[in-house]
Amino acid sequence: MWALLLLWPLALGFSLESGTQIPSVYDEGGSTGEGDDGALGPWTKSQMVTPCPPRPRSFPSWFCANNSDTLELWDNSRVLLLGWVPTRLVPALYGLALVVGLPTNSLALWVLATRVPRLPSTVLLMNLAAADLLLALTLPPRIVYHLRGQRWPFGEAACRLDTTALYGHMYCSVLLLAAISLDRYLAVVHPLRSRALRGQRLATGLCAVAWLVAAILALPLGLQRQTFQLSRSDHVLCHDVLPMGTQASYWRPTFLCLAVFGCLLPLLAMLLCCGATLCSLATGGRRYAHALRLTALVLASALAFFMPSNVLLLLHYSDPSPEAWGNLYAAYVPSLALSTLNSCVDPFVYYYVSTEFRDKVREGLLCRMPGSTSSSREGGSPGTVVLCSSLV
Structure with a gap:
């Protein structure tokens, strides 16, 4: 929850002295003559203030007169939407997830698919690497969008597709992490009784369920319009500003299902499985110290990266009254970007921490280098050549 405490001031500390929302006053055409940078003029007591309607807040909005x-x-x-957090901090976090997650997950997926025996655990780890890799591939359009000052240049269809893919692959990663924790729980806590259960069929079934559930949960994100022009500006927003009517009737149940079934329940299952695994490893003494630390690290990283955004999401949509929770969406945006950093941590926690896996990576890279032979790597005779596939 430390990340949640750090993100909270980002939502509330920039411009609000109280929790009351203050609407703008516009003429009939929705224009006040202000620039497109979102700068707002001072308020005077003589200006009329429109009462704030009840709503859930996802940067809620309403249509301008005669303009859908x-x-x-x-x-x-508007100040929070166009501030430095979404236009500087958020793309920096997405950029870090892309720069680190794309090569590490690509290399891990290649090694797992080509140089590691196809065990049940290998199947689960391959799917996790694939989900994290696909998640990284959804980030470049979002980086461009945020760096352009919240201006989406790719059109409505691309906005829907990118939003659906981002949430789908992220929640698929959470579900696969829960599946891996279940597999390791069975292997450590019930090694004999689970010998017949743990196999290719169970691993394949868990992966299929994870992908299917993630697709079903993310599908509603692609069925509603999400790009709108922001009044008094040239900003075309993707998903960040949505009409209040669809927020209450459509987006609220959609995101509540995403948070509960896509994250909180899998994290609960992961907590129970990892907790039982930790207790079992602790009884084994010092020889299991490394496995104990690694299991604790896996659980801690999942909770640290995924809990803040989903707790904020639940709070955000739990109470539609205007007085509740302030403008939480401003904190949710960077917390969502923080969640994508888990795709950078997974390769190092699950793959590269293993000396054997690092040896496979080195062997695979040397095998791809022009002029390299097994004799140069193994110290054999100069004329001996061994096929790469035999080095597994």
Whole structure:
């Protein structure tokens, strides 16, 4: 929960002196003559303030008069939407996840698929690497969007596809982490009784369920319009500003299901499995110290990266009254970017921490280098050549 405490000031500390939302006052055409940088003029007591309607807040908005393509936004929400957190911090986090996660997961997936025996645990780890790799591939459009000052240049279809893929692959990673924890629980706590159960069929079934559940949970994200023009600006927003009507009737149940079934329940299962595994390893004494630390690290990283965003999501949609929780979406945006960093941690926790796996990586890379032979790596005779596939 430390990350949640760090992100909280990002939502509330920039511009709000109280929890009350203050709407802008516009003419009939929705224009006040202000620039497109979102700068707002001072308020005077003589200005009329429109009462704030009840709503869940996902940077909620309402349509401008006679214009179904342009959305109006509360003044303080506009300041948070166009501030340095979404336009600088968020793309930096996404960029880190892309730069680290793309090569490490690609290399891990290649080694697991080509140089490691196809055990049940290998099947689970291959699917995790694939989900993290696909997650990294969804990030470049979002980085461009945030660096352009919240201007989406790719169109409505691309916005829906990218949003669906981002959430789908991220929650698939959570479900696969829970499946891996279950597999390791069976192997450590019930090694004899689970010998017949743990096999290719169980591993394949767990992976299929994870991908299917993630697809079902993310599918509603691609069925509603998500790009709108922000009033008084040239900002075309992707998913960040949505009409209040669809938020209450459509997005609220969608994201509540995502948070509960895609994250909180899998994390609970992971907590129970890892907890039982830790207790079993602790009884084995010092010889299991390394496995004990690694299991604790796996659990801690999953909770640290995924809990903040999903707790904020639940709070965000739990109470639609305007007084509740302030503008939590401003904290949810960086916490979502923080969640994608788990795809950088997974390769080092599950793959590269193993000396045997690192040896496989080195062997595979040397095998791909022009002019390299097994004799140069193994110290054999100069004329001996061994096929790469025989070095598993």
